[in-house]
Amino acid sequence: MDDRRRLLQQKGCIVWITGLSGSGKSTVAFAMDRILNSMAKVSYVLDGDKIREGLCKDLGFSAEDRRENIRRVGETAALFADAGLIAVVSFISPYKRDRDIVRELVPTGNFIEVFMDVPLEVCEERDAKGLYKLARQGVIKAFTGIDDPYEKPVNPEIVIKAVNEHGACYSPDEMARIIIHHLSEKGFLSDRVDGWNLPQNPGFVSRQDPLVGPNPPELRSYPGEAEAGVSSKAGLSRSGETSKFYGRGPDRNFATELASAGEMSGTPPTSAWSGQQAWMDAL
């Protein structure tokens, strides 16, 4: 396992992106995959398109089949994480119990739950695939958010809102970098094991993404951190530490704090920089 970590200079994990249809899960997942690749990090996206036509093509959409679908996706993601990859999973996965089962498949801390906290009204207004319309017409039954429940994560590692406090949409890359920065902070993008530096593998040399910043242990806070005024309403992450996000936008510095889900409800993330790209267009 250490050999694998030394080779890839990263630590395998599952980034589990959950949220309503149209909340931008896959958009963020593929943006992450692209940015990580540019950083010489190895990730792989598992989403409905890949799974439903292959591994789970024998399954339908009954409650039982949905549960089995998520179970298999979770087991597969756990194999990818064991292989040392950053497995990025993009599934509605509406039931808390099913997500918690997957969390238990990997070592503590290696499951990063990302909640796309986008209101139903926004998702339904986007309706890029026309599914909400069909669900409202009753053509699609048991559609999550319409006539089937979505159970919000109680204490996810990361919450991503559709818009910042100024009402501006985040771009896919901005959202992806929030998650990647978390991975970086938690040591998933380096080969440090339990605080010790493994002997450097001369074969692989990590590269930095200029917007995500350097990898640990050289993690710096940017000048924008103080001026952006990190909120005092910091949520506690699972480990009891304050969960923060420091990053840098294309034209000026910014710092965003990600609070835990409970405290985030109705409280857009603090940000001194407003995204300019229309994210909804990218869906």
Place this chain on the structure above:
Amino acid sequence: MDDRRRLLQQKGCIVWITGLSGSGKSTVAFAMDRILNSMAKVSYVLDGDKIREGLCKDLGFSAEDRRENIRRVGETAALFADAGLIAVVSFISPYKRDRDIVRELVPTGNFIEVFMDVPLEVCEERDAKGLYKLARQGVIKAFTGIDDPYEKPVNPEIVIKAVNEHGACYSPDEMARIIIHHLSEKGFLSDRVDGWNLPQNPGFVSRQDPLVGPNPPELRSYPGEAEAGVSSKAGLSRSGETSKFYGRGPDRNFATELASAGEMSGTPPTSAWSGQQAWMDAL
């Protein structure tokens, strides 16, 4: 996909190792994994231990469940190959039809079937897990080779015999290097796409395994090639090319030719070098 290949400097594929219980499938698989890792190549072993207790823990050993087991393993391996990894699968997978279904899941040529051509008598004599004894006693029903058939591959990419023409056992590393050399010859261990060199990724630098030899396109034949006398009974591989193996033993050069399964029956591979390690002890 090219990004991924450039990053990893390898081409994803499935190495499917099939054979009777006790034929050495997992031993070879893990030896491959270790050697590839030392070459800075990224592989992952899928075997019964990982799959039966996770992804397929809902399945038993009925004919139908065995088929579904192999289907899921195949779909998962195809995802790993799509992710750019060398997926090394070690399953008895006794039915030709099931293996052929997996072959179709990946692009032509990216499924490398490896037949562990070890006679039942040898496997039963080893009986490392004591399963053959239980099968003979009737405690285990429908055991492959005893009271359930094993359908030999008709035209596998690689056949590995238990012993060379001198009756000496191959070591796990020797067998692994036969497969790795095939991967190298077929271009899976480089980032060349359709004969073109992609721009070198400065992040990753491949390393050579001293016993496998350099990667393409610098593949050399060793001095031992001629003296070892490559057999004229060359089997044709699927692509119509002669399938050969050039390698180098720890103390002298050797060349081994791998004929196709049909021609291999009863014909040990030509080798000028006899393995010294007792492979069976390693099981």
